[in-house]
Amino acid sequence: MSEPINPFPIHGYFGPELFCNRDDERDMLIEAVRNGRNITLFAPRRIGKSALIHHVFHFLHPKWSCIYLDVQESASFKDFTNLFLTSVLNGVKRQKTLFNKVQEWLLSFRPVLSTNPHTGSFEVEIDFKSDAQQQTSIKSAFQLLDSQGPTVIALDEFQHIHSWDEGFAVESWLRSEIQHLKNVRFIFSGSQFHLLTEMFQSAKRPFFASTQPMNIGKIEMERYRIFIGRMFQAHGKAIRTEEIDCILEWADGNTYNVQLLCNRIFSKASKKVEQAMIDESIIEIYAENKLSYFALRNSMSKYQWQVLTAIAIEGMVFAPTARDFLKKYDLGAGPSVLRAMEYLLSRELVYQYYQDDGKKYYQVYDIILMRWLQKR
Ligand SMILES: Nc1ncnc2c1ncn2[C@@H]1O[C@H](COP(=O)(O)OP(=O)(O)O)[C@@H](O)[C@H]1O
Ligand SMILES: [Mg+2]
Structure with a gap:
């Protein structure tokens, strides 16, 4: 593969120079x-x-x-x-x-x-x-x-x-x-x-x-921060730490999403990255995915969608049947949530993760979908 013009490829491998840590x-x-x-x-x-x-x-x-x-x-x-x-x-x-x-x-x-x-x-x-x-x-x-x-x-x-x-x-x-x-x-x-x-x-x-x-887990925040800064600077584009942090935060550290957002911002910035370029890039990404998210909504029951949205807004859910969670999102009874969760897990819309201490939690698998649901 020949080297891409943008230092944030979103497919494939292009050698150690464009690979973070x-x-x-x-x-x-x-x-x-x-x-x-x-x-x-x-x-x-x-x-x-x-x-x-x-x-x-x-x-x-x-x-x-x-x-x-x-x-x-x-x-x-x-x-x-x-x-x-x-x-x-x-x-x-x-x-x-x-x-x-x-x-x-x-x-x-x-x-x-x-x-x-x-x-x-x-x-x-x-x-x-x-x-x-x-x-x-x-x-x-x-x-x-x-x-x-x-x-x-x-x-x-x-x-x-x-x-x-x-x-x-x-x-x-x-x-x-x-x-x-x-x-x-x-x-x-x-x-x-x-x-x-x-x-x-x-x-x-x-x-x-x-x-x-x-x-393997997410790339260490600090390493990714340095890498992103270096890639922009190497091409004569300035980016501040707060902007890098904003990218990493939105992407939840997920490699593909970090690359995707950096790729967009890189192509927009001529000399200096502005917050507006980050916002615009995110809006573009939502617009491209919107139709498939509507189709997704139509492929499940209202209740299943409601549970998915609740998990998205919550971010990390440790106890989906806990009283507080049910009440906060008006989800009714615990067993109904469990049935909906089973469905969402089987469709890989929700993923079960483990913290370093072995504690289990649930999160929406596709971070772009998660961010989109959070905004609504
Ligand atoms: N360490 C890394 N540094 C920079 N980009 C990476 C790194 N690891 C993966 N990528 C990019 O992230 C995207 C997703 O990586 P990929 O290897 O396809 O994930 P997976 O195989 O786990 O689904 C790809 O576009 C890849 O180029
Ligand atoms: Mg793969």
Whole structure:
């Protein structure tokens, strides 16, 4: 990817210059991989898991072959197999000898090979006839990589395999294959906390206790503050600490939202950031999302919407059935709130977080939606 003009990209990874901190997380991941431990990376959506994986790859490369795939892009095991082979080919493309080996090996499957004209990446399409054939090809790709040297494979949004019919069988099979590899390490990552913890921490499941869990949180406020100031200054744009704090506060420290707002403000400011530019950017963001929020409102009952709004206004809710909370937002009885919460959690509109001391609380998952509801 070529470097963007705006230093606050809202998609992808553009190298350490445009990446804020995460040094400890990077070092922990590298240390685990180097010492033969597979990792499960948990975090809410848009905190920066995928970008962190690419950041780690940046430092492991070229000693390690680094293969990344987003499991969400595959609708079935067959799709996954093609995506995996595509990712292997792209992952080793800068290692000439290995690349030639992989390419030669792939040709035996009679694939349709193409190049994406926009990204320059290779695409592999093989018309597999059975699950067994797919398993054989993935297994031999693992073995090929294992014989060539250190490799790390990131399976991002891994819990998504359970949206396929064959998900459970693939999970067991993958587990048994992975344990035989000597030089290949895995990073499993995911946003759906319940699904992922169930997969990796339930004694009944094949991956039980086989990986090191790692949870990433928000980027440290102070680090982000310095980073934002530096990015603006490097482009000759002045920004004051109160304005940076206003951005971080609105975005609730959520990486994507911080980036999104900074990206807008950066494009508006020629020499100096003014509060009005922040306000305008926020209004633009609301305007763009408004229609989907109206559609969201129409997709649920009035009461469910009322509970969602109450949680948004409250910000962090520790006890949704507490008398004060019910009374303040006129929510009626505790059991009704619990039913509504269950619904909102299942639709991932509300998320269950843990404080450092282990205390549980609820918050609206999408911070932009939360801010929009607070304003109404
Ligand atoms: N440390 C960081 N510094 C700057 N931008 C980041 C950082 N981590 C993530 N981002 C940006 O934030 C957005 C969300 O990150 P992403 O990795 O896609 O989140 P996740 O995978 O957890 O959903 C992306 O646009 C990414 O470029
Ligand atoms: Mg991601």
